[in-house]
Each structure stands twice: as structure tokens, then as C-alpha cells.
Amino acid sequence: xxxxxxxxxxxxxxxxxxxxxxxxxxxxxxxxxxxxxxxxxxxxxxxxxxxxxxxxxxxxxxxxxxxxxxxxxxxxxxxxxxxxxxxxxxxxxxxxxxxxxxxxxxxxxxxxxxxxxxxxxxxxxxxxxxxxxxxxxxxxxxxxxxxxxxxxxxxxxxxxxxxxxxxxxxxxxxxxxxxxxxxxxxxxxxxxxxxxxxxxxxxxxxxxxxxxxxxxxxxxxxxxxxxxxxxxxxxxxxxxxxxxxxxxxxxxxxxxxxxxxxxxxxxxxxxxxxxxxxxxxxxxxxxxxxxxxxxxxxxxxxxxxxxxxxxxxxxxxxxxxxxxxxxxxxxxxxxxxxxxxxxxxxxxxxxxxxxxxxxxxxxxxxxxxxxxxxxxxxxxxxxxxxxxxxxxxxxxxxxxxxxxxxxxxxxxxxxxxxxxxxxxxxxxxxxxxxxxxxxxxxxxxxxxxxxxxx
Amino acid sequence: xxxxxxxxxxxxxxxxxxxxxxxxxxxxxxxxxxxxxxxxxxxxxxxxxxxxxxxxxxxxxxxxxxxxxxxxxxxxxxxxxxxxxxxxxxxxxxxxxxxxxxxxxxxxxxxxxxxxxxxxxxxxxxxxxxxxxxxxxxxxxxxxxxxxxxxxxxxxxxxxxxxxxxxxxxxxxxxxxxxxxxxxxxxxxxxxxxxxxxxxxxxxxxxxxxxxxxxxxxxxxxxxxxxxxxxxxxxxxxxxxxxxxxxxxxxxxxxxxxxxxxxxxxxxxxxxxxxxxxxxxxxxxxxxxxxxxxxxxxxxxxxxxxxxxxxxxxxxxx
Numbered sequence: 001x002x003x004x005x006x007x008x009x010x011x012x013x014x015x016x017x018x019x020x021x022x023x024x025x026x027x028x029x030x031x032x033x034x035x036x037x038x039x040x041x042x043x044x045x046x047x048x049x050x051x052x053x054x055x056x057x058x059x060x061x062x063x064x065x066x067x068x069x070x071x072x073x074x075x076x077x078x079x080x081x082x083x084x085x086x087x088x089x090x091x092x093x094x095x096x097x098x099x100x101x102x103x104x105x106x107x108x109x110x111x112x113x114x115x116x117x118x119x120x121x122x123x124x125x126x127x128x129x130x131x132x133x134x135x136x137x138x139x140x141x142x143x144x145x146x147x148x149x150x151x152x153x154x155x156x157x158x159x160x161x162x163x164x165x166x167x168x169x170x171x172x173x174x175x176x177x178x179x180x181x182x183x184x185x186x187x188x189x190x191x192x193x194x195x196x197x198x199x200x201x202x203x204x205x206x207x208x209x210x211x212x213x214x215x216x217x218x219x220x221x222x223x224x225x226x227x228x229x230x231x232x233x234x235x236x237x238x239x240x241x242x243x244x245x246x247x248x249x250x251x252x253x254x255x256x257x258x259x260x261x262x263x264x265x266x267x268x269x270x271x272x273x274x275x276x277x278x279x280x281x282x283x284x285x286x287x288x289x290x291x292x293x294x295x296x297x298x299x300x301x302x303x304x305x306x307x308x309x310x311x312x313x314x315x316x317x318x319x320x321x322x323x324x325x326x327x328x329x330x331x332x333x334x335x336x337x338x339x340x341x342x343x344x345x346x347x348x349x350x351x352x353x354x355x356x357x358x359x360x361x362x363x364x365x366x367x368x369x370x371x372x373x374x375x376x377x378x379x380x381x382x383x384x385x386x387x388x389x390x391x392x393x394x395x396x397x398x399x400x401x402x403x404x405x406x407x408x409x410x411x412x413x414x415x416x417x418x419x420x421x422x423x424x425x426x427x428x429x430x431x432x433x434x435x436x437x438x439x440x441x442x443x444x445x446x447x448x449x450x451x452x453x454x
Numbered sequence: 455x456x457x458x459x460x461x462x463x464x465x466x467x468x469x470x471x472x473x474x475x476x477x478x479x480x481x482x483x484x485x486x487x488x489x490x491x492x493x494x495x496x497x498x499x500x501x502x503x504x505x506x507x508x509x510x511x512x513x514x515x516x517x518x519x520x521x522x523x524x525x526x527x528x529x530x531x532x533x534x535x536x537x538x539x540x541x542x543x544x545x546x547x548x549x550x551x552x553x554x555x556x557x558x559x560x561x562x563x564x565x566x567x568x569x570x571x572x573x574x575x576x577x578x579x580x581x582x583x584x585x586x587x588x589x590x591x592x593x594x595x596x597x598x599x600x601x602x603x604x605x606x607x608x609x610x611x612x613x614x615x616x617x618x619x620x621x622x623x624x625x626x627x628x629x630x631x632x633x634x635x636x637x638x639x640x641x642x643x644x645x646x647x648x649x650x651x652x653x654x655x656x657x658x659x660x661x662x663x664x665x666x667x668x669x670x671x672x673x674x675x676x677x678x679x680x681x682x683x684x685x686x687x688x689x690x691x692x693x694x695x696x697x698x699x700x701x702x703x704x705x706x707x708x709x710x711x712x713x714x715x716x717x718x719x720x721x722x723x724x725x726x727x728x729x730x731x732x733x734x735x736x737x738x739x740x741x742x743x744x745x746x747x748x749x750x751x752x753x754x755x756x757x758x759x760x761x762x763x764x765x766x767x768x769x770x771x772x
Contacts, residue, residue, distance in 0.1 A: 082737045085523040104524065111528030205720070264614070264634035267721055408525040415739050428722050 034067045038095035041072030044303040047369035078207045088113040091342040096349040100338040107408040109140035115339040116144040120350040134374035151371025152334035154397040156315045159287035176323040185259040188286045197259045199288040203422035205267035218247035221320035221329040230405035236452040239439040248431035255425040277304040292394035296370035330401040416441040517747035523740035538747035555727040562645040563706035571653020597651030605715035608644035637717045637725035660694035700763035728752045
């Protein structure tokens with residue numbers, strides 16, 4: 001035994017020594033300045049990679065001696081955010097410029113990961129082109145600007161004209177209440193076996209997406225409206241609301257009556273690829289809630305090219321619960337660019353970011369990625385409105401859209417909402433039980449003085 | 455009976471500890487000699503302290519803070535005492551996760567891998583060489599695969615339109631979505647497939663060390679196959695069994711990649727073993743401190759198992 005232990009110890013020793021040398025053998029960047037850019041690049045999302053690859057040579061030419069190191073990360077949004085947060089914990093690994101979700105701006109600013117940009121934007125001529133809503137999206141809890149919006153989005157019902165017509169539902173479709181959606185879904189179920197009538201994402205599998213393209217469209221369409229999740233007047237999180245239980249009940253009906261995807265499919269993190277790539281093009285899905293960026297997957301050069309999408313698909317606003325004002329519900333998010341607080345060359349980093357957000361680059365990016373423009377000059381450009389047949393419809397939804405209460409604990413609350421919807425669609429809890437569990441978790445996360453019963 | 459020939463095996467007899475005499479004649483000189491003899495161990499001890507004890511202490515400290523991946527606690531984490539452990543105690547997921555970890559470890563390692571490994575090893579040592587090589591290469595192949603590859607293979611096998619369901623379809627049966635409907639069964643089978651080779655190799659080596667004369671002697675004394683196995687072979691490889699059990703238990707307690715790729719702990723928390731729970735809390739939900747507390751509990755469970763096995767492995771006194 002002793003001998004074995006000694007062998008084990010020496011093996012561990014050798015292993016660690018190897019590990020140590022492996023770590024130290026990476027060459028240190030010396031005199032030349034390097035700025036490091038982190039962002040997501042997947043087979044379904046290449047627009048940002050294209051943008052940075054266009055900016056890199058221009059920027060390096062204008063700044064001799066500066067190397068731009070692009071570090072695309074192939075990951076889901078959640079994994080990317082985790083990796084990014086971990087890399088921020090040391091100046092060695094923290095990127096100079098990075099892609100940042102608006103919902104993380106406040107918490108990451110609180111965590112000290114983001115550089116306040118007020119001094120930089122003050123000297124930047126283009127800043128006046130950004131809409132006020134876009135400026136606010138990059139603000140921290142302290143009111144400083146921490147990140148700059150690349151574009152925003154809205155959420156709509158995307159429906160397949162063929163499926164609806166076959167079911168006897170008139171297109172263009174304009175449901176006025178939740179009941180209208182159930183009615184249409186029942187008609188599809190009755191006429192077309194094997195077709196998923198109407199999907200609403202739910203559960204933790206699709207992460208934040210299941211709230212943004214799912215539960216929030218329900219919740220914000222209940223009687224509490226814009227204050228259904230977070231009461232803006234008192235700055236407190238809402239618990240015990242009827243709307244929350246009603247929304248869960250709607251999900252339960254949809255999933256229990258087999259009008260949506262199966263729970264197993266809904267919990268698959270990659271299900272959205274199937275929705276865009278297979279279900280809609282093959283007319284196997286009646287409708288779903290998805291982002292305004294939806295056409296970007298189908299256009300020429302998109303991940304799931306589909307020539308007929310413009311005629312086969314339709315987009316309409318998600319209705320409020322009983323058709324109450326304002327008649328439609330939409331959620332807006334969007335991603336931004338930010339500068340790392342630990343960056344050794346903040347001015348260079350900002351200059352790179354400014355170049356990436358210039359009129360020309362923003363226009364190209366917004367068109368390629370079907371983003372809703374946040375620069376006034378881009379929004380006014382004829383090529384922007386002509387990018388795809390749905391631009392006007394989804395841009396009009398800005399009128400009644402909601403933004404997430406992106407406070408520093410928002411992401412933790414978001415996870416609790418996902419857990420509640422997952423518990424309901426999998427049948428683990430009744431809507432009332434799931435809502436009670438949510439209330440308890442929110443009270444624990446936010447503190448008893450930061451919740452309000454409605 | 456043949457018991458007097460069989461029970462105190464030579465292997466056990468040889469394990470008596472030498473050098474217990476003279477504890478009363480201890481002098482200063484002897485103490486110095488003993489210290490000098492310790493010197494070669496110093497580098498090993500230093501490395502153990504830095505790379506083994508260090509992280510453990512650090513993880514324990516981390517579990518007493520509210521460190522987070524984002525938000526204000528990421529910038530300034532503070533000491534919160536045992537709050538994370540109190541929270542864990544009241545967390546409804548924790549007992550479930552603990553239970554799933556125990557089920558996973560017992561079912562896939564302690565029972566399946568161990569018995570199957572021993573069984574195949576017994577067969578292989580008796581079978582003809584070519585067949586033996588074929589069988590062990592098949593088993594070992596699963597073990598040679600990197601864990602992430604093995605995990606994807608299992609995912610492809612058990613997923614809804616995977617290999618297993620296609621085979622079933624060939625027989626006219628419709629298989630369930632294994633990863634969703636029977637997540638624990640799927641990951642237990644996957645870990646069994648992947649891990650059996652380890653036990654097989656360990657047992658093969660041990661069985662080769664059992665002198666054939668003893669078995670033969672038992673056979674002449676009239677012991678049948680089962681008796682020879684229970685009275686000769688198993689007592690002689692008892693220490694190997696204990697060591698093997700310890701190693702596979704500790705390996706299985708910490709299985710992460712396999713489960714994360716196959717089910718990610720779901721659906722709901724139905725296959726969330728403690729490593730998955732720790733990962734989810736720390737990295738998915740950003741509560742590093744809480745996740746570390748779960749990891750510390752896992753460490754303690756591993757330590758308890760080790761102590762039990764080490765005690766069991768102690769040579770018994772005649």
C-alpha cells in the first residue's frame with residue numbers, strides 16, 4: 001500500500017509539474033499593443049463575426065502597431081455568459097471589447113466587469129444618433145453608460161400561412177386574446193395530425209429565451225401589464241399575482257392538450273434550430289413566439305435558407321390575455337458592446353467599438369442579422385426597411401414592447417421563472433404550486449422588503 | 455471439510471506488520487533517525503499541501519462566502535458563515551440530488567461495474583486467448599474513449615431518434631425517449647458501459663496473481679467452482695476488491711461530463727446528481743459560494759467512503 005501511495009504521489013507531482021510548464025509556456029505579448037475581442041460565433045450566428053472581421057483590417061491599418069485579436073466563442077448564450085464572467089475575474093483573461101446582453105449590463109456593471117464609458121461617448125460624434133431607449137439599455141444602476149447597443153429586437157407570433165389556411169383559420173391572422181390562440185391551435189390539431197399547432201417555449205432548456213419568447217408575452221399581457229414582473233413604481237418584484245398563475249395555466253393547457261411541442265422537445269436547448277430549420281419550412285408547425293430577427297435565419301446566406309419564407313410565413317403581435325389595451329405584447333432585448341474594466345488600453349478598445357458601431361457597419365449588421373436599428377440614420381436608410389418583408393411589422397411593435405427589469409439580480413429571477421414554467425409543463429407542479437415556489441425563491445433572492453404582493 | 459486448508463490464506467498471513475517491538479526503548483537518537491528518514495517525503499508532502507490540501511481549504515473558505523459570478527457580490531464577496539450550508543439543508547433539491555447521487559453510485563459502480571468487471575475477468579482468465587482478447591478489447595474500448603466522446607456516443611444511443619430506438623423500431627417496437635422518461639436508467643447504463651473496463655483490468659491483474667496451485671489443491675479436496683470462487687479466489691483478491699471499490703466509488707461520485715452531456719441533470723432535476731447541482735448553482739445560476747458549499751459536501755461524502763474502504767482494507771489480525 002505504501003509503495004502504491006508513493007507512486008501515486010509522484011504521479012500527481014509529475015502531472016502538476018507538467019501542468020505548470022504547460023501554463024507558463026504560452027508566449028507573453030510584449031511591446032506591441034493587442035486588444036482582445038470576445039463574442040459569440042455559432043453556425044447559426046455569424047453576423048457579428050463578419051462585422052468584426054471587416055473592422056479588424058481597417059482598424060489595424062489606422063492604428064499601426066495595434067493587433068486586434070478576435071476570440072469568437074462557439075457556445076449557447078448561457079454558456080457564453082458564464083465563460084465571459086469567468087474570464088472577467090482576472091486581468092490576464094478579461095477581454096478588452098465584448099458582446100454583452102442588455103439583461104446582464106446592470107449586474108456585470110455592479111460586479112465591476114464593465115468600464116464606464118461616459119467620458120468616451122461624450123467625445124464621440126455618433127453618440128447623438130442613438131435613440132434614448134438604446135442609450136438607456138446600456139445604463140447601469142448608477143446611471144452611467146456601460147455599454148452601447150448594437151441593435152434591438154421585438155417579439156411576435158410567427159405563423160405558417162399554409163398550416164393556418166388548411167385548418168380554416170383566415171390569414172393574415174390577428175388573434176385578439178389567448179382564447180383565439182387556443183381556438184386556432186385546436187383547429188390545426190383537428191385537421192393536421194403530426195403538426196405542432198402552436199408552440200410557446202418554456203423551461204430552463206432554452207434559458208432566458210424561454211422567458212423572452214414565451215412566458216413574458218403571457219405575463220405582460222395580463223392585467224398588471226408592464227408591472228406584472230417588477231413594479232416600476234415601488235421598484236419591487238411582484239409576487240402572488242393572479243396573472244402569474246394565469247400565465248402558467250395557459251402553458252399547462254397548451255402542453256397538456258398536446259397543442260405545443262412535447263415537454264421533452266421544449267427542454268432541448270437546441271429546439272429553436274428545429275423550429276427554424278425543419279418545422280416551419282416543412283409546414284409542421286402552426287405558429288410560435290419568436291424574435292424580430294427570425295427572417296435572418298431564412299434569408300439567402302442565413303443558417304436555414306428558405307426561399308419561400310416571405311410568402312409562407314406571417315407575423316402578428318401576441319395578444320393580451322382578454323384583448324385588453326394596448327392589444328399586443330412584445331418583449332425587447334438586444335445585445336451591446338462593452339469595454340472591460342480591466343482593459344489596459346481602454347481608449348483603443350473604445351475606438352474599436354466605435355468603428356464597429358459606425359453608420360456603415362451598423363447598417364450592414366442590422367440588415368444581415370435582422371436587428372431593429374438603434375441608430376436614427378440607420379433606421380432612416382432605405383436598404384434597412386427593404387431588408388425583408390417583415391421589417392415594418394416588427395418595428396411597429398416597438399409601440400407596445402416591454403424591456404426586462406434588468407436590475408443586478410434580474411438573471412437570478414429569470415432562472416426562477418424558467419424553473420416555474422418547466423415544473424408546470426413537465427407536470428411536476430400545478431400552476432399554483434409553481435407560482436408559490438417562485439414567490440418563495442424571489443423573496444429569498446431579492447429580500448422580503450423588495451417584493452410586493454399584487 | 456477443507457476449511458483448515460483454506461481459511462488463513464498465505465497472503466493474509468504475510469500481511470502481519472513487522473517492526474512493532476521496542477516501543478519502550480525509544481531514545482533521542484532513534485527519534486532523530488526517524489526524522490532523517492522522513493526527509494525524502496518532504497517534497498511529496500509540500501506538493502500535497504499545495505495542490506491537494508490547498509484547494510480543499512480554499513473551497514471550504516469559498517463555501518463560507520456569498521461569492522457570485524455577477525452582480526455586486528462578484529465585486530465584493532463577504533463572509534457569511536454557514537449560511538450556504540443552512541440554505542442547502544433547506545433546499546428541496548438537495549435531498550433529491552443526494553439520493554440520486556447514491557443511487558447512481560451504487561447502481562452503476564458498486565454493483566454493476568464491480569460485479570460485471572469481476573465476472574468478465576473470471577470468464578476471460580478461463581476462456582481461450584483469442585476470445586479473451588476480443589472481449590476485453592470491446593470492454594476496454596469504451597474506457598479508452600475520452601469522456602466527452604463517450605458521452606456523445608451515449609447521447610446518440612439513447613436519444614429519441616437514437617440507435618437504441620432504431621433497433622427497437624426494427625423489431626416493430628416504439629422506444630420511449632430514454633433521456634427524458636428514464637434519465638437515471640440511461641446515465642446508469644452509460645456509466646456502466648464506460649466504467650466496467652476499469653474493474654475488469656484491475657480484477658484481471660489480481661486473478662493472474664492467484665497461484666494456480668491453491669485452486670488446484672482445493673479442487674483435489676473436492677471444492678466445486680462456486681466454492682473455489684468464494685473460499686479461495688475472493689479471499690485472496692479481497693484487498694483488490696476493496697481498492698477497486700474505493701476507486702470506482704470516488705470516480706463515480708464525481709462523474710460530470712457524462713451526465714451533463716446526456717441529460718444536463720434534467721428533466722427538471724430528475725438526474726441532477728451533486729456534481730451537476732454544484733455546477734448549475736455555481737456557473738448557471740452564478741452562485742459560486744453556494745455551488746462551492748455543495749462541492750464541499752460532495753468532498754466530505756467521498757472522504758467518508760474512503761475512510762470506510764481504507765478501514766475495510768486493513769489487514770486483519772489472526
